[in-house]
Amino acid sequence: xxxxxxxxxxxxxxxxxxxxxxxxxxxxxxxxxxxxxxxxxxxxxxxxxxxxxxxxxxxxxxxxxxxxxxxxxxxxxxxxxxxxxxxxxxxxxxxxxxxxxxxxxxxxxxxxxxxxxxxxxxxxxxxxxxxxxxxxxxxxxxxxxxxxxxxxxxxxxxxxxxxxxxxxxxxxxxxxxxxxxxxxxxxxxxxxxxxxxxxxxxxxxxxxxxxxxxxxxxxxxxxxxxxxxxxxxxxxxxxxxxxxxxxxxxxxxxxxxxxxxxxxxxxxxxxxxxxxxxxxxxxxxxxxxxxxxxxxxxxxxxxxxxxxxxxxxxxxxxxxxxxxxxxxxxxxxxxxxxxxxxxxxxxxxxxx
Ligand code: TYM
Numbered sequence: 001x002x003x004x005x006x007x008x009x010x011x012x013x014x015x016x017x018x019x020x021x022x023x024x025x026x027x028x029x030x031x032x033x034x035x036x037x038x039x040x041x042x043x044x045x046x047x048x049x050x051x052x053x054x055x056x057x058x059x060x061x062x063x064x065x066x067x068x069x070x071x072x073x074x075x076x077x078x079x080x081x082x083x084x085x086x087x088x089x090x091x092x093x094x095x096x097x098x099x100x101x102x103x104x105x106x107x108x109x110x111x112x113x114x115x116x117x118x119x120x121x122x123x124x125x126x127x128x129x130x131x132x133x134x135x136x137x138x139x140x141x142x143x144x145x146x147x148x149x150x151x152x153x154x155x156x157x158x159x160x161x162x163x164x165x166x167x168x169x170x171x172x173x174x175x176x177x178x179x180x181x182x183x184x185x186x187x188x189x190x191x192x193x194x195x196x197x198x199x200x201x202x203x204x205x206x207x208x209x210x211x212x213x214x215x216x217x218x219x220x221x222x223x224x225x226x227x228x229x230x231x232x233x234x235x236x237x238x239x240x241x242x243x244x245x246x247x248x249x250x251x252x253x254x255x256x257x258x259x260x261x262x263x264x265x266x267x268x269x270x271x272x273x274x275x276x277x278x279x280x281x282x283x284x285x286x287x288x289x290x291x292x293x294x295x296x297x298x299x300x301x302x303x304x305x306x307x308x309x310x311x312x313x314x315x316x317x318x319x320x321x322x323x324x325x326x327x328x329x330x331x332x333x334x335x336x337x338x339x340x341x342x343x344x345x346x347x348x349x350x351x352x
Pocket of ligand 1: 212
């Protein structure tokens with residue numbers, strides 16, 4: 001090699017490829033206190049993903065309005081939800097944490113999406129079908145719930161939506177509506193993807209069905225340890241004799257224990273199941289202890305935060321400001337695209 005050639009820096013083979021921006025978004029309803037299903041299916045993912053890109057997490061009070069009809073209870077649930085999320089590790093330095101109704105741009109966007117929503121699509125949504133089949137009054141709010149949820153997601157150009165399994169169908173609806181809108185008006189919306197974690201995608205309740213407030217089978221993250229213990233001790237189990245070996249996989253008590261136990265303890269418990277000669281009472285006691293341990297720090301942080309209400313108010317106000325800035329851009333992009341604004345559509349690539 002000549003001396004000249006040695007002085008030339010090596011040329012990169014191809015320019016580095018820009019990765020698409022990651023925007024994480026999710027919402028949670030303040031219809032009661034958070035339970036283990038909310039935590040292991042969703043909240044734990046929020047915390048894990050909050051600093052991988054821009055992130056937005058909100059308390060879905062507009063959705064909750066379809067079930068909570070007492071204003072004071074709703075206000076209290078919203079406040080508790082914010083406290084719980086921050087105590088569990090949601091960091092407002094990374095993530096915008098806000099209340100859904102503080103961003104009115106989303107309800108305006110809901111209408112735009114409503115005009116491209118086929119009725120049949122909503123009729124097929126299982127959350128609606130399920131509630132209706134249990135005799136709950138089905139108002140238009142409940143029926144069009146997935147459209148509001150779609151606006152929640154699309155308003156922030158979200159790319160990843162961490163959720164439990166029960167929300168996947170709603171995210172498919174969102175992709176569908178975004179696709180139709182884009183087909184009609186150009187590339188307006190970013191299509192999001194759901195993100196699930198296998199172990200927590202469908203946390204069972206005390207009766208083995210999906211843990212859900214509507215099934216009254218929940219164990220709450222921050223309820224009194226004595227109440228938690230009572231619920232755990234009442235978890236339904238089968239009535240096979242003590243000596244009989246049992247298969248741990250698919251046993252909901254084992255599944256709940258597995259959420260908290262490190263891998264080695266989980267394996268040891270699985271071996272105990274397969275060997276037989278133990279009582280479900282022992283597993284329940286182990287679960288009580290593991291859960292208490294797991295949430296001990298969060299419980300302490302929650303007590304500290306609760307003593308300082310101004311902090312949560314400031315976090316929510318700052319979160320709403322960040323959220324509104326982003327949602328405002330997306331809304332005006334959508335309005336221009338469909339002819340609601342006197343301004344012409346933004347050229348392709350005008351996406352924020
Ligand atoms: P919500 O409030 O019912 O539940 C909040 C989150 O908790 C998850 N989850 C579970 N995960 C695993 N096992 C369970 N047993 C369990 N129970 C609940 C849910 O899947 C969810 O991720 N429609 C949403 C709220 C919402 C939203 C959004 C979510 C409104 N707009 C936009 C994402 C994006 C709901 O009712 O979640």
